[in-house]
Amino acid sequence: MTAFPDVLQPGRHEPLGATARDGGVNFAVFSAHATRVELCLYDEAGTTELKRVALQGPVDGLWTGFAPGLRPGQVYGLRAHGPHAPREGHRFNPSKLLLDPYAREIVGEFRCLPEDHGYPLGHPDGPLALDERDNGPTALKARVAAPLAGASPRANAPRHAPADVVLYEVHVKGFSMRHPEIPEALRGSYAGLAHPAAIAHFKRLGVTTLSLLPVQHAVDEPHLFGTGLRNYWGYNTLGFFAPDPRLASGAVRHDPAAVAAEFRAMVHALHEAGLEVVLDVVYNHTPEGNEWGPTLSLRGLDQKSYYRLDPEDPSRLQNVTACGNTVNVEHPRVTQLVLDSLRFWVGEMGVDGFRFDLAPVLGRTSAGHDPASPFYTALRQDPLLAQVHLIAEPWDAAPGGYQLGRFPGRFMEWNDKFRDAARGFWLGHGPEGTTIGRGEFARRFSASSDVFDPATPTNGGGRRSPLASINFLAVHDGYTLSDLVSYAGKHNEANGEDNRDGRDGELCGNFGVEGPTDDPVIRQARERARRAMLATLLLSQGTPMLYSGDEFGNGQGGNNNAYCQDNEIGWLDWPSADASLIAFTAELARLRKAHGLLRRASWFAAGDDAGNGGDRVSLRWFHPEGHEMRAEDWNDADGHALSALLSEAGGEGAATRSESLLLMANPGGQPRSFGLPAPIPGTATASWTLLLDSTGESSPGARVGDTLLVPARGLVLCRAGG
Incomplete structure (x- = not known):
């Protein structure tokens, strides 16, 4: 049996969280306004508190301690003492056991009990009151994680050229729950997503990069308890360093270490198949909600540092997320929390990038969204994160929250x-x-x-x-x-x-x-x-x-x-899948990959000399009658059909090559005759070969002359020549 120390030895200030080292465990936690932070050690089940000991500090807002003899597997929580002054933004309450924000393994089940709140439910003073009931036995707790075994899945990570990327947004559980070729024991899990049948589908489609809905440890919102419903999507993250056990296979779901291993195995298998893995991450809000919500972690550790408060009434939280609270990423230690989490998922779990939910929150300062904010600046300078995809959902729920096109550097954005x-x-x-x-x-x-x-x-x-x-x-x-x-x-x-x-x-x-x-x-x-x-x-x-x-x-x-x-509403309906539509989608991806004109990394311009060995690359727009679009054609409210001519021609000193593609779009309810232009500006009219008719009325390979009847609600793609 472990002998728990009465006093912790001086600890290191980094890394934050619990780290097994030198025959013991180092603890480090940030709280700028606490007056005392206690480490509470629990039995293996997480129900009985065995020891409570103070961390040392603060030094630069950090509380630390080293416990010799402690081992991975130790269950623990935190209690933070400090002012209970809601009108000043402080909600310290040592009666509430807090989850370490850096927890890599989380034990227990969040049930949103009355004692999880820092105030007595129903009290006339509401969240200004203080609830002194101890929620330790039922609160979520962290477990000290052992170092992850084996090489990081980053070792075999593919690196697709940006122009080759085709994303596929997918829910880990929903993808496989009804998939007939995936064993029932693996359905709905990380292992199910990496099953050969799943990989075969991804490869057939021609996608390169899976964008997973949230996989970090999430909990349900209070209003869902008792309804039979749950937060299926997972946009309610509490554990920023722990994979969600609800997405693991049943055999390992109750062992946090095994859950992490299954996640890493999934990433490794997808990498082996040439597929990248991007995570949808939620660093904009937490499940603690507004001032009426529970006290689970950040609120009790240091609400005034971790959250954005209403400047006119600090007892209330800013809510630019429409989820109750807003994480204060502008604060240096909160920026560190987010960056440390991102580095963990890349370096330890092997992922290839992130899609940031409500991303403008990450760049918010007192002056609004700032592309030069501290978070973006730190992110762009990080050598590990420089290797991965960065994707923004470019809006949040506040005035000025729509920031499409205003993200820095190499961010991609949902358009x-x-x-x-x-x-x-x-x-x-x-x-x-x-x-x-x-x-x-x-x-x-x-x-x-x-x-x-x-x-x-x-x-x-x-x-x-x-x-x-x-x-x-x-x-x-x-x-x-x-x-x-x-x-x-x-x-x-x-x-x-x-x-x-x-x-x-x-x-x-x-x-x-x-x-x-x-x-x-x-x-x-x-x-x-x-x-x-x-x-x-x-x-x-x-x-x-x-x-x-x-x-x-x-x-x-x-x-x-x-x-x-x-x-079955949220899960994919594989039994009713349209095989012909799968084949059609796969053919579209194949065409995109086969023709560089469809996936350029630089901008088209009429007659543009791109400087690539003298190549001339252009995009020109044509009226269905065959002439280039004129101002009156663009302004014709009743005209919608048009065609796009994409051309590349080798210039003097360039390699001999040329290609022209013609895309014709007829959104109307009747067929429309299109006049076909010359394939390359300044050349004589030549024949075209049909590559695609979205309606299926014409077959690929058919030769096309000067005109073509494009079917109703049809998109046709042709290539110049045979």
């Missing part, structure tokens, strides 16, 4: 302007009944140069690549591709909020009937619109991102906010 243009163009209407004209479609097709290559850069970093635009049609938050062509309004009744939740006004259209139908005319219109949108996504400039299941027609019954649906 909702592409989403709305692609949907509106093929559905026949834009947001709030507006129309999506040729100009808007052309801008988004060509990677939104008005956003990512503006005349006056607003990101503090100058020009950016077209690949900074992450183009998408659908993501987890909203309709699936199948649903957005099948419903005219959201159907979120199963969420238990009387259909009030989820985004109102999301672009969609049912083509005449709400939901499933046997009407062949409506079914054909929906199918054509869906395929044309997929073709637009994979053939546009920028970086494409597929939402898992869209490649085979997965639907959610019109639910556009399935965050709490850990069931």
Whole structure:
């Protein structure tokens, strides 16, 4: 039996958290305003406190101690003493056991009990009151982790060229829960996502990079308890260094060390298959919510440092996330927490990048979002994180929160302007009944140069690549591709909020009937619109991102906010998968990979001499009648069909090569005749060869002359010559 010390030896100030070393364990925690921080040691089950001992400090806000003889596997929590002065922003309460923010293994189950709150529920003073009940026996606790065994999965990580990247947003559990080729014992788990059947699907699709919905340890929101629902998506992170055990296979789910091992094995297997792994991470808020929420970790350690407070009433928290609180990433130690977490997932767990949820929060200062904020500056200078993908969801829920195009350096950004243009163009209407004209479609097709290559850069970093635009049609938050062509309004009744939740006004259209139908005319219109949108996504400039299941027609019954649906609504419906749509999507990805003109890393310009050995690369837009687009054509509110001519020709001193691609888009309900231009500016008209007809009416390989009848709701791609 371990002999617990009465007094800790002086500890190291780094790394933060609990670190096994030199025959013991070093503890280090940050709290700038605490007057005393105690380490509480528990039995293996985490229910009985065995010893309580003070950490030493503070030195520069750090509390430390070294416990000789302690070993990995030791369960512990923290208690922080200090002022209970809510009106000044302080909510110290040593009656509440706190989870170490750096915990790599978490034991217990969060049940949101009354004693988890720092104030008595129902008290007339609300969160200004003090609850002195001890929640130690039931609180979540950390467990000292042993050093991870074996080499990091980074050792075999692929490095795809930016122009080759095709993203695939996927939920670890939802992907495999109904997959017939994945063993039942592995379904819904990290191991299931790395199963050969899953990898075969990813490889067939031609995706290079999986963007996983949150996998860090998350808990349910209080309003879900007792409803039979749970936070399925996982955007409620409490453990920034621990993989979520709910996504592990049943055999290891209750052993945090085994969960981490399964996660690492997943990354290794995906890397072996040439697939990158990007994590969706939530550093903008925590499950502690607003001032009425529970006290679990950061609030009790030092609320005034870790969270942004209302400057006019520090007893209240700023809520630019619409999730109750906002993490104060501007604070140097909070910046460190986020960076340490990112480095852990790259260096120890092997991942290849991050998608930052509500990313403007990370760059918020007292003056608003700042591309030169301390966090961005530190992130761009980090040698380990310089190796991985950085992706921003470029908006939060506050005024001034929409920051598309304003992120620094090599960030890529989710481009909702592409989403709305692609949907509106093929559905026949834009947001709030507006129309999506040729100009808007052309801008988004060509990677939104008005956003990512503006005349006056607003990101503090100058020009950016077209690949900074992450183009998408659908993501987890909203309709699936199948649903957005099948419903005219959201159907979120199963969420238990009387259909009030989820985004109102999301672009969609049912083509005449709400939901499933046997009407062949409506079914054909929906199918054509869906395929044309997929073709637009994979053939546009920028970086494409597929939402898992869209490649085979997965639907959610019109639910556009399935965050709490850990069931057949949220899981992919493999039994109903459309094999022909999978093949079509795979062919689009193959075409993109085969033709460099479809995935350029530099901007097109008319007659642009790109400086690449004298090559001339251009993108020109044509009216269906065959002439180049004129001002009156762009401004024609009733005209929508158009074609794009992408050309590359070797110049003097350059390698002999040339290629021309012609993309023709007819979003109308009737076929449209297109005049075909010369393949390279200044050359004579030549024949074209059909590469793709999204409607399937024409077969690849067919020769095309001066004109072509493009089917209704069809997108056609041709290549010059035979």
